Each structure stands twice: as structure tokens, then as C-alpha cells.
Amino acid sequence: MQQARAVVSQLLAQQRIAEQDIDAALLVSGVYPSKASWHAFVLRGLHWLGMLAFALAVIFFVAANWGELGKLLRFGLLECLLVSSVAAYCYFPSHGLVAKSLMLLSFLLLGGLLALFGQTYQTGADPWQLFFNWVLLGTPWVLIARFAPLWMLWLMVLNLAIGAYHKDFDGWFSSWMSPQESVSWALLLFNSAALLGWELLARRFSWLRNSWATRLLAAWCIFLLSLLAGFAIFDRDMTLATNVVWLPGMAILLWVYRLKKLDVLILTLWCLSAIVVLICWAAQSFFNIDQAGSLLMLTIILISMASAAAIWLKKLTGEHA
Amino acid sequence: MSAAIEAKLAQHGLLTEGKAVHSTAAGTAWYINLLMGFAGWLAAVFLFGFLGLAFADLLESMLACALVGSLLIVLVYFILRHNDGPFWQQLSLAVSLSGQALICVAVFEWFDQHNWQPWLALLSLQLLVVWLMPPFVHRLFAALFAGFCVFLLCRSLGLAELSRTLLMLSSAWLCLHEFSLARWRSHILPLSYGLLMALVLLYIDGTFGQILWYWHETETLSVLARLAWLSKLLDLAVLLYVASVLFTRYGQPLNSRYALAGLAFCGLVALCSTKIAALDISLLILVLAFAASNRLLLALGSSSLLWFVGQYYYTLELSLLQKSAWLLLLSILLLSSAWLIRHFLPVKKESTDA
Numbered sequence: 123m124q125q126a127r128a129v130v131s132q133l134l135a136q137q138r139i140a141e142q143d144i145d146a147a148l149l150v151s152g153v154y155p156s157k158a159s160w161h162a163f164v165l166r167g168l169h170w171l172g173m174l175a176f177a178l179a180v181i182f183f184v185a186a187n188w189g190e191l192g193k194l195l196r197f198g199l200l201e202c203l204l205v206s207s208v209a210a211y212c213y214f215p216s217h218g219l220v221a222k223s224l225m226l227l228s229f230l231l232l233g234g235l236l237a238l239f240g241q242t243y244q245t246g247a248d249p250w251q252l253f254f255n256w257v258l259l260g261t262p263w264v265l266i267a268r269f270a271p272l273w274m275l276w277l278m279v280l281n282l283a284i285g286a287y288h289k290d291f292d293g294w295f296s297s298w299m300s301p302q303e304s305v306s307w308a309l310l311l312f313n314s315a316a317l318l319g320w321e322l323l324a325r326r327f328s329w330l331r332n333s334w335a336t337r338l339l340a341a342w343c344i345f346l347l348s349l350l351a352g353f354a355i356f357d358r359d360m361t362l363a364t365n366v367v368w369l370p371g372m373a374i375l376l377w378v379y380r381l382k383k384l385d386v387l388i389l390t391l392w393c394l395s396a397i398v399v400l401i402c403w404a405a406q407s408f409f410n411i412d413q414a415g416s417l418l419m420l421t422i423i424l425i426s427m428a429s430a431a432a433i434w435l436k437k438l439t440g441e442h443a
Numbered sequence: 444m445s446a447a448i449e450a451k452l453a454q455h456g457l458l459t460e461g462k463a464v465h466s467t468a469a470g471t472a473w474y475i476n477l478l479m480g481f482a483g484w485l486a487a488v489f490l491f492g493f494l495g496l497a498f499a500d501l502l503e504s505m506l507a508c509a510l511v512g513s514l515l516i517v518l519v520y521f522i523l524r525h526n527d528g529p530f531w532q533q534l535s536l537a538v539s540l541s542g543q544a545l546i547c548v549a550v551f552e553w554f555d556q557h558n559w560q561p562w563l564a565l566l567s568l569q570l571l572v573v574w575l576m577p578p579f580v581h582r583l584f585a586a587l588f589a590g591f592c593v594f595l596l597c598r599s600l601g602l603a604e605l606s607r608t609l610l611m612l613s614s615a616w617l618c619l620h621e622f623s624l625a626r627w628r629s630h631i632l633p634l635s636y637g638l639l640m641a642l643v644l645l646y647i648d649g650t651f652g653q654i655l656w657y658w659h660e661t662e663t664l665s666v667l668a669r670l671a672w673l674s675k676l677l678d679l680a681v682l683l684y685v686a687s688v689l690f691t692r693y694g695q696p697l698n699s700r701y702a703l704a705g706l707a708f709c710g711l712v713a714l715c716s717t718k719i720a721a722l723d724i725s726l727l728i729l730v731l732a733f734a735a736s737n738r739l740l741l742a743l744g745s746s747s748l749l750w751f752v753g754q755y756y757y758t759l760e761l762s763l764l765q766k767s768a769w770l771l772l773l774s775i776l777l778l779s780s781a782w783l784i785r786h787f788l789p790v791k792k793e794s795t796d797a
Contacts (some may be wrong), residue, residue: 124738125445127735127737129448130448134622134628135625137459138458139457139459139625141625144625145692147452147458151451154692154735154736155733160733161784161788161789161790164784165785168780168784169777172781174774176770178755179770180767182756182767182770183763386472386474390475414493414496414497418489421489421490421537424489424537425482426530428479428482428529429528432529435475436471436475436529439472
């Protein structure tokens with residue numbers, strides 16, 4: 123789709139298609155979809171939008187009447203939906219998209235059921251326990267489904283569990299560092315392990331070979347690294363580990379995604395982190411000396427770094443093609 | 444892939460002789476453009492800060508602001524005429540945005556911000572930037588600001604709702620003529636993207652942020668606010684226009700059953716969007732995206748649809764029960780339409796050509 127657009131764009135720029143033939147060329151090349159493609163697009167769109175509208179109508183209806191529903195009805199409703207979605211999963215072929223989406227829905231409904239349980243019975247459990255139990259109970263479904271988006275959702279809920287744990291308690295590393303450092307480190311270590319695990323397992327299991335998933339994990343790791351670097355720059359009381367983690371972390375990411383498995387999008391995020399962290403460091407170092415001068419210097423540094431990044435990334439895109 | 448497409452075009456006698464193309468050579472990846480755009484915008488903020496601190500008197504003089512701002516933009520134009528490397532593009536974006544900010548300061552010193560003149564002046568400036576500056580990101584920024592200026596201009600004239608129709612119509616026209624006006628494609632593409640982004644952001648802002656809506660308050664009561672049905676009719680006219688262009692493109696007469704069904708569906712969408720805000724805009728973007736195999740617009744349309752559907756829960760115009768009813772009605776209409784199309788408006792699978 124996008125490739126055909128790119129090719130035709132170049133041909134038009136080179137004036138290799140006569141003006142009177144442009145529409146015909148666009149139809150032949152597939153840039154303008156065929157009538158059959160339009161028919162399929164409209165049908166699929168109407169189906170999905172119709173189902174989405176129906177699902178939302180049900181949710182809004184339940185939400186509107188939630189206060190009037192008794193305990194039994196609330197639990198009954200949610201449990202019926204959960205059982206139905208699992209039963210529907212068993213009915214459809216397990217390798218198909220419908221079945222996998224039903225398993226994802228079941229996982230979400232499980233979370234909803236646990237939240238309702240906690241809200242109704244006021245067990246005194248901490249929020250992190252809700253997320254952790256959700257992950258624990260949902261793990262067999264996640265393993266069975268073999269569906270990358272569901273694995274990402276599972277990891278997201280685990281991240282929430284870690285974050286909630288650190289909010290309620292001082293954190294795993296509270297003996298050596300501040301709470302904000304501790305939670306950032308915990309998330310960084312966990313997600314780095316998750317990214318490493320995903321990349322290694324993707325060599326064996328084809329259903330894990332989704333570039334969007336590794337990019338999402340890598341983006342989150344880069345964000346956490348940059349956050350720790352930000353703490354180190356703006357707060358002098360950070361631990362040695364926080365002060366130095368950014369450099370080796372970025373070096374490892376560069377080695378993996380430049381030399382081992384080229385991914386220009388991850389490297390773009392890498393460049394963004396490098397630019398932001400270095401600008402923060404420069405601002406912190408020089409802003410108190412001369413404000414106007416430091417702003418000019420920051421402008422020059424930023425433009426130079428962004429230009430260098432753009433040249434390098436465009437060159438890599440050409441290599442990647 | 445590119446060779447296959449060229450061969451297919453040549454086979455149909457649609458291609459003249461020339462150099463073979465490489466499918467990846469066309470344009471920079473969107474994420475690289477995003478990085479450059481972000482860096483350029485941030486550099487502009489720093490540069491504007493420097494100008495403000497180093498030349499504090501500059502901001503107090505309207506004439507100096509206008510003069511320096513104009514000089515910066517002219518300088519950028521001449522730089523870009525002779526240099527097109529990433530460094531010069533970044534530098535020129537930062538300098539141009541700073542120059543435009545200075546001109547903004549001068550315009551608001553000269554005119555009362557409650558009048559329509561400053562917004563018309565700024566709109567003209569943005570359109571001039573789109574015309575003159577070659578880089579894509581530059582034009583995209585200018586188009587985005589132009590979209591905001593259209594809204595604020597209309598609002599100052601008491602016609603805020605008309606801005607929605609104008610943005611829908613202009614961006615739809617640009618998207619539909621992206622290739623037929625091939626010579627102007629480098630202008631049309633960023634302009635259409637910028638205007639559509641402005642439309643989506645204005646809707647998001649109008650619901651939650653209220654920043655732009657409150658920025659310019661006017662005592663003139665909007666005529667179209669009192670005649671809400673009229674503004675919706677204008678939006679419907681845009682949807683009908685898009686549908687008629689697409690049907691004509693595929694050789695379908697407008698009185699054929701396919702075309703009549705399509706036009707009727709536009710009416711239903713317009714009706715539903717009176718109660719489910721921005722539904723028509725999201726669907727319009729999705730249709731325009733599919734019509735030109737544009738993945739970026741497809742992503743914009745999908746994410747805006749999901750956003751507006753999500754925020755519909757929090758809007759206060761209707762109760763949850765009423766919203767539920769409207770959504771149920773919408774789902775019935777959509778699923779019925781799918782059933783009707785499947786049974787009464789089939790398309791032969793082998794008709795892969797128009």
C-alpha cells in the first residue's frame with residue numbers, strides 16, 4: 123500500500139506519467155483501491171464499528187444503571203460475560219484472530235471481576251495485590267493464547283503491580299536509594315529483562331516476532347533510562363548507579379539495535395533520548411552562568427545534534443532498505 | 444516491488460521512459476520527521492527565549508518585532524533556496540518559528556485580539572510560509588497553525604462552527620486532488636495533514652482543554668450556534684461532496700444504487716454525529732486515507748476515532764442512558780447497512796480494475 127504510493131509519487135515527480143493518465147496509473151498501481159477493495163473495506167469497517175458501538179452501548183447502559191444493580195446481579199453479569207468469552211474461545215479455531223481476541227477480552231474481564239471483588243468486599247488488599255493476582259490468574263490464558271498483544275497487556279499489568287507496590291511501600295531498593303529512584307530502577311530492570319527475553323524467545327516462536335512489541339518495550343526502557351539520567355542531572359543526591367546507568371544502558375541498546383538487529387525506529391528514540399539528556403545536562407550546567415547565552419548555546423547544540431541524528435538515521439534507512 | 448509496479452504501468456502504456464525508481468527513496472520516514480520537527484520546535488523556543496532575554500527592548504517595540512521577524516523569515520527563505528541538508532532545515536525551522544513568533548507579538552500589539560484582522564494576518568502569514576518554504580516539516584507546522592487561525596478567525600466573526608466545515612472541506616479537497624495536482628503535491632500533502640491535525644486537535648481541545656476556545660472570547664453570539672442544524676447541514680454537504688467525487692472516480696453515476704446508498708449513508712453519519720461528536724470527522728479521515736492508500740492518515744483516523752469514542756463517556760450534553768441509546772441506534776444502523784450491502788450491493792471479486 124505505502125510502497126505503491128512511494129513508487130507512484132516518484133514517477134510523478136520524474137514526470138514519467140502523463141497528466142491525462144494519472145488516474146488510470148493510480149488505479150492500475152493499486153494506490154487507488156479497486157472496487158472490490160472498497161467493498162471489503164466498507165463491509166469490514168461497518169462490522170467492526172457496529173460491534174464497537176454495540177459493546178459501548180452495553181457498557182454505557184450498565185454504567186448508567188450500576189448504582190441500582192444489586193451485588194448478585196453485578197457479579198452475575200461480569201461472570202456471565204467472562205464464561206461466555208472463554209466458551210466462545212473454545213468454539214472458534216484457536217489459531218484464528220477471533221479466538222485470540224476473545225482470550226484478550228477474557229483477560230480484561232478477569233481484571234474487571236477482581237476489581238469488583240475488591241470494591242464490593244473491601245478486603246483491605248493493596249492495589250498492587252489486585253494487579254499481581256490478575257497477572258497470576260491470567261497467566262495460563264496468556265500462555266495458551268500465544269498472542270503477542272495479550273503478552274504486552276500482561277507485561278503492562280505487571281508494570282502497574284510494580285508501580286503500585288512502590289507507591290505503598292518504600293520499594294525493593296529503598297535501603298540504598300530514594301523511592302522515585304527505586305521504582306524507576308525496578309521498572310527498568312524488569313522491562314529490560316522482558317525485552318531481552320522477548321528478543322531471545324522470538325528466535326524460537328514465530329508468533330512473538332512482532333516489531334511493534336519490541337519497539338514498545340525498547341521505547342519504555344529508553345524512557346526509564348532517560349528518567350534516571352534526568353534524576354542524576356537535576357538532583358545531586360542520587361546514588362552512583364543512577365548517575366552512571368544512562369551511558370552503559372544506551373551503549374547496550376546501540377550495540378543491539380545498530381549491529382545485531384538493525385531497527386531505525388528504536389535508534390530514532392535512542393537519538394531523542396541522547397538529545398534530551400544532553401540538552402538537560404547543558405542547561406543545568408550553564409543556565410545559571412548566563413541565561414541568554416546559554417539559550418543560544420542550547421539552540422546551536424540542539425540543531426547540530428538533531429541534524430547529525432537525521433543524517434545518520436537517513437543513512438541507516440538507506441542501508442535497511 | 445517497485446519494479447513490478449513500473450512493469451505493470453508500462454504494460455498498460457501509462458509510463459514513459461526514464462530512470463527506475465527505488466520505493467524507499469521517496470521521502471523521509473515519519474519518525475525521523477517527527478524527531479526533526481520536535482527538535483526544530485524546541486530550538487525555536489530556546490531561540491525565542493534568547494532573543495527575548497538578550498534584546499529585551501525588542502519585545503516592547505512593535506515595529507522592531509515585525510521587522511526582525513520578517514527579516515528572519517526572509518533569511519530562512521534564502522538559506523533554503525541554496526541549501527537543503529538536515530542541518531540547514533533544522534536551523535531554518537527554528538529561525539522561522541522564532542520569526543513567526545515575533546510577527547505574532549507585533550500583530551497583537553497593532554490589532555485588538557478580539558477583532559478578526561490579526562487572525563486573518565496570521566493566517567496569511569502561515570499560508571505564505573507553506574507556499575515559500577520547501578521542507579515538509581516546515582510546511583506541516585505552518586499548515587497546523589493555519590488551521591488554528593481559521594478557527595480563531597471564524598470565531599471572531601461569530602461563526603466558530605463554520606471553521607469546522609471549512610477545515611473539513613479544504614482538507615478533503617486537498618486529499619482528493621493530491622495526485623491530480625502532481626506539480627503542487629509537495630505543498631498539498633503537508634497542508635492536508637496540517638489542516639486535518641488542526642481539526643482533530645480543535646475537537647480534543649474543545650472538549651477538555653478549552654484553551655483555544657477561551658483564548659478568544661467574543662460577545663458576538665454565534666449565528667450558527669443558534670442554528671446548529673445549519674452547521675450540520677454544511678458538514679453533510681462536505682461528506683456528500685467527498686462521496687460524489689469518489690463515485691465519479693470509479694465511473695459510478697450518481698443515480699446508481701451504489702452511489703445512492705453511499706450518499707444515504709453520509710446522511711446517516713451526519714445525523715448520528717449530531718449526538719456523537721466528531722464521528723463524521725473520524726470517518727471522513729478514514730475514507731480519505733483509504734482512498735489514497737495513505738497509512739499515516741489511516742493511523743490518524745483510527746486513533747482519533749478511538750479517542751473520540753473514549754471521551755464520549757465523559758461528555759456532559761447527554762446522560763449515560765441517552766448515550767447508550769444513541770450508540771445502540773448507531774450499531775443497528777451500521778450492522779444493518781453491512782447486511783444490506785452484502786446482499787443487495789455485491790461487487791464481483793474479479794473487478795480489480797475500475
